[in-house]
Amino acid sequence: MTRRSVEDHAREVAALLEPALTPRTEAVAVTAALGRVLAADVWSPLDLPPFRNSQMDGFAVAAETVRTVPVTLPVSTTVAAGSAGPDRLEPGTAVRIMTGAPLPDGADAVVPVEDTSPGDGADAVTVHRGRVSGEFVRDRGDDVHAGDLLLAAGARLTARHLSMFAAVGMSELPVRRRPRVAVLTTGTELVAAGNPLRPGQIYESNGIALAASCESNSAEVVLLDRSPDDSDRFRELLRRATAAADVVLTSGGVSMGDFEVVREVLTPLGGWFGHVGMQPGGPQGLTVVDGVPVLSFPGNPVSTLVSFEVFARPLLRRAAGLAPVAADSVTLLGPLTSPAGRRQFLRGRLVDGGVRLESGPGSHLIAALARADVLIDVPEDVTTMEAGENVQVWPL
Numbered sequence: 001m002t003r004r005s006v007e008d009h010a011r012e013v014a015a016l017l018e019p020a021l022t023p024r025t026e027a028v029a030v031t032a033a034l035g036r037v038l039a040a041d042v043w044s045p046l047d048l049p050p051f052r053n054s055q056m057d058g059f060a061v062a063a064e065t066v067r068t069v070p071v072t073l074p075v076s077t078t079v080a081a082g083s084a085g086p087d088r089l090e091p092g093t094a095v096r097i098m099t100g101a102p103l104p105d106g107a108d109a110v111v112p113v114e115d116t117s118p119g120d121g122a123d124a125v126t127v128h129r130g131r132v133s134g135e136f137v138r139d140r141g142d143d144v145h146a147g148d149l150l151l152a153a154g155a156r157l158t159a160r161h162l163s164m165f166a167a168v169g170m171s172e173l174p175v176r177r178r179p180r181v182a183v184l185t186t187g188t189e190l191v192a193a194g195n196p197l198r199p200g201q202i203y204e205s206n207g208i209a210l211a212a213s214c215e216s217n218s219a220e221v222v223l224l225d226r227s228p229d230d231s232d233r234f235r236e237l238l239r240r241a242t243a244a245a246d247v248v249l250t251s252g253g254v255s256m257g258d259f260e261v262v263r264e265v266l267t268p269l270g271g272w273f274g275h276v277g278m279q280p281g282g283p284q285g286l287t288v289v290d291g292v293p294v295l296s297f298p299g300n301p302v303s304t305l306v307s308f309e310v311f312a313r314p315l316l317r318r319a320a321g322l323a324p325v326a327a328d329s330v331t332l333l334g335p336l337t338s339p340a341g342r343r344q345f346l347r348g349r350l351v352d353g354g355v356r357l358e359s360g361p362g363s364h365l366i367a368a369l370a371r372a373d374v375l376i377d378v379p380e381d382v383t384t385m386e387a388g389e390n391v392q393v394w395p396l
């Protein structure tokens with residue numbers, strides 16, 4: 001088996017995937033934009049609030065008319081939210097006004113209804129507490145002005161962003177097109193959750209692991225399926241995957257066994273299969289099928305996920321317009337050992353003061369990976385580290 005360093009394999013993967021993952025922009029409805037990455041700076045088309053309005057249910061007045069209280073004012077009309085209301089407040093009068101209704105010119109304060117009582121007659125109000133100019137008045141544009149930057153390109157859209165865009169009346173947004181990924185898992189031993197396990201079988205878990213990893217990095221999973229170790233079945237799945245996706249991820253079937261369906265099908269198509277100097281994730285494959293790059297990860301669950309983090313995540317994030325995940329340098333809280341000549345990605349958990357090992361090196365330790373929140377990146381020439389040393393970690 002040929003061998004490569006992690007850096008060399010990452011370069012080869014990038015050379016094949018980058019053309020397939022050229023960033024593109026598309027317009028989507030604001031109602032469908034949750035989680036998408038904004039592709040361009042967006043400026044406000046209008047002032048928000050778009051007109052001066054009341055912050056309270058009460059009475060719009062000229063503040064000077066309620067400087068001395070109690071005072072009784074005639075009420076000229078009622079303005080509900082959604083109606084235009086009168087253009088002007090007659091001097092010496094009040095307008096009954098609801099929250100969100102436009103304030104007439106000449107009114108510069110709102111007296112909440114609880115600070116008033118009915119005046120003599122139906123069309124009068126007695127104000128018991130004075131208000132100064134501007135109180136309970138929401139000015140036009142006091143949130144944002146037409147032409148202000150609302151949000152810069154690169155932001156991942158959340159509910160509060162979408163609320164803002166809807167509030168300024170936008171119905172569509174420019175977003176990065178999501179890279180389309182197909183995820184194929186392989187293994188005759190695999191059974192979908194919810195079914196009984198027969199002897200020798202295990203539950204399939206790499207499919208959801210890779211699909212969820214893609215989704216959480218803003219890629220779209222267009223196909224998620226599973227093949228037994230059967231070349232014809234895998235070939236058929238691959239055909240569907242390359243027809244639908246920009247990139248195909250496979251898991252399993254790449255190593256040295258008798259039933260390595262991924263390697264057996266892809267090697268004759270010109271695929272590279274070999275060993276990368278890392279653990280977990282040693283056996284790897286890389287092929288182009290019908291113009292679509294196929295990135296083959298080893299089947300051990302931790303190996304699959306670590307391979308995704310190291311080789312696929314940076315490229316998918318770049319295509320999706322997301323900032324790269326940055327490594328951090330933290331204090332190692334206990335000693336560790338690592339095999340010579342392999343870059344080791346150990347599972348760790350950040351705690352007060354540094355990082356502690358969360359798991360042994362075994363690439364079948366799925367629950368331990370779930371407890372971890374970082375990968376501890378041990379360089380290939382390092383075989384031991386002591387508590388107190390600084391180590392590089394990658395957030396999961």
Ligand SMILES: Nc1nc2c(c(=O)[nH]1)N[C@H]1C(S)=C(S)[C@@H](COP(=O)(O)OP(=O)(O)OC[C@H]3O[C@@H](n4cnc5c(N)ncnc54)[C@H](O)[C@@H]3O)O[C@H]1N2
Nearest residue numbers: 185187204205206252253254255256282298299300301303
């Ligand atoms: N003689 C050698 N044997 C192995 C080597 C080697 O260099 N020489 N490498 C080992 C390493 S390291 C890894 S990693 C695995 C990778 O093997 P494959 O990619 O061929 O993976 P499989 O054999 O298909 O599966 C490995 C393991 O993971 C389980 N698995 C597979 N797919 C799933 C899935 N979708 N969900 C849950 N679990 C899965 C599978 O049942 C196996 O236990 O090879 C070593 N062997």
Ligand code: MOO
Nearest residue numbers: 280281282303363
């Ligand atoms: O490299 Mo394997 O991925 O150690 O378990």
